Amino acid sequence: MPFAHLKTPLLITLTCLWMTGCSTINQDTSTEHPAAGIGDPICWSQLPNWHEDTALQAIPALESQCPRLGKQSEWSNFCEALTNHTPIDEEGIRQLLESHFVPHRINGNNGNNRGLFTGYYEPTLNGSYQRSDRYYYPLYQRPPSMLQLELGSRFPDLKNQRVRGLLKGNKVVPFYDRAAIDGANKPLAGNEILWVDDADAAFFLHIQGSGRVQLPDGTMVAVGYADQNGQPYVAIGKILIERGELTPQEVSLQTINDWLKSHPKEADELKNHNPSYVFFTLRNDVESGPRGSLNVPLTQERSVAVDRRVIPLGTPLWINTTLPDNTPYQRLMVAQDTGGAINGPIRADIFFGRGNRAEKLAGEMKQKGEIYALIPKESSKSAESAECK
Template sequence: MTHKPSSITAPALNPFKQDRQYRPAATALLCAALGALLAACSTTTPAPVREQEPTPAANCPAPVLPAPVVCPGPEPKPPVQPPAAPWRSADWSALPGWQQDKPAQAWPALLASCKALRSDMLKAWSATCDAARELGPQASDAAVRQFLQARLTPWQLINVDGSETGLITGYYAPLIQASRTQTDRFRTPVLGVPDDLITVDLGELYPELKGKRVRGRLDGHKLVPYWSNGQLAAITDPQQLPSKPLMWVEDSIEFMFLQIQGSGFAKFSDGSRVRIAYADQNGHPYKSIGRWLIDRGELTLDKASMQGIQAWARANPKRLLELISANPSYTFFREDVSSGDGVQGAQGVELTAMRSTAVDPRTIPLGAPMFLSFNMPDGKPMQRLMLAQDTGGAITGRVRADFYWGFGAEAGSQAGRMRQQGRIWILWPQGSTPPTATP
């Protein structure tokens, strides 16, 4: 509705709401009336009243209006600090325990890594690996130390925020009891890579996404996330499984940790044993079941070791599927028929107990020698030459490593207790710098 102008032209007696031409006379009358009212209310003898002209409007105090409200703007955000450089050149004397280590124990692992170097590392490492092979596999500690100091330069890893320490955990190769057929005793399937698992290398589509992959399955013409760990674990009908099981295992709790470790051994009733190696993954991110238990008040941080989680799972069998589902990542396996008694890492070489480590390959190239320094849970220092020969879904970041303890129950006991803070140096050929690490 449109408002029409009023036909009334006479001013009202409010001097603050009308046209400017009516304000002086009206204001004068109002001020005179207020003066007379105050005089009438006085309790003292009134002074003689003299006729006066009305006080001009200019002498009447102006109305006091409220001050305008000024809303403060948002506080300025602190400037975003650029990520720190991933490497810092160091001297050999900066490596704690370097002179006390026995580097010859890691020498065979270094020679194995030289055989499996990727093409993008050959340029930097070709001359060094050729010289290492000439030195031979039986080199002494002194010879290996002298060789490395003469040809390599230590580079200390630095976190994005500029700090120098990061998380060092441990892993091992478990042994689980298995059967080739499903029985009442062996009910948990070990799945190979399903035919319907689709892997898309995003770098082939967009060069800026080199190294990024997505996994999923087709639902009609749409790529959707693959079945999660919990969904696969909940399948009870073997006909509904996405792939034929390689075998069936007895203990679903031990299989849960085989998934986390990524490789291990299966032992059958006839005494035979096969290696189980990582083949692929369902594309879901790894989430810590230990953190899940801590966040729900089921375990305290000091009890959230592998042993503590296993004890909780055995004490709460009705919640086992809930625990498994907390980590949506599922590992698909293959049987490893290569020779040797150990397990292979992501680089494709057999891991060496207490000399191989899993790393984030975006930060540390696979095959590179490195030096770790941290304290064990009992306080004893662990300072030694290692080889980056494996990866893991939970191993992400710059100063981050997973220390391989080897095979068996004792190795599992050591690995399960580790959650230490430590420092890492990568050893790189002189005359070149390590590749740029991602944040």
């Protein structure tokens, strides 16, 4: 969980996290460009290569959210049809979508309709329930001392913002940052749920938002995003660029990890520039994979993290982008996660699953592309569809 993030997945991640701060939504008020966000309806024929995708692979993602969304009037007919329409083939799933949804282009800021696509994955670490000389680096649960502050009703700018604090005497102060949590005083001692053998792997787990941990006896356990300390995310890849250690073209999960391994004395100092810290919970769904902000299991290369202020969670999306090797990547996905760095109308973080391929793609993905939202016909925003021949 783009982080899972953020929740997660989180839903934290890569190039935007490594290199730059992500822009927030900027509603364009000029008359030259349409407002940023979900735009007017378009024809299905305007979706690039709509008939070329193996859309059947997206059915698990769509089915997983129907128990939640199917209770809403705009989703009930589709979910009922999806459940009863079996077996179904490629053309059948497309016809089902076309009969229940209307495609809309997502407009970007200032008329720029191409945004940034990054990726995240579910890593596997080595760990133990017991601390030892090998398993020395903790994964913490959400500390009971951390306060969750809801201030949106009094301060509108803080609505939907993650505000976390700590009670010191009769004052609430910001919660500990990364340097304090991992520092010599260990203020969260006693909140460990697991210990892992690689400090850098633990750092990247915070960015991915969820993962699996293999225990000494070979047993696999899973951890998921529980909360975050409320501190801002700072991209350490950007710092390495500013220091001349890496170029923007070189920055990826892999190159940053290589730098940390080759500079062990400087690694903690660099990581502490990112004060954000993630807390975890043990998951019982080791095989099904992590859950996103919609609280449904993420589907490999079919679930995506978005800015929920622009795109409602659960929305089917048609994405038009490329993979890092510039192979066209046009497919049906579902908005099922969010992430702290996933901000803006055309901004998406693709869940690539687990394994070597997923790690490579997630680490290197920093492509430009377009997003189209498939809005239920019953929704007021899609009451009038485009005039299509």
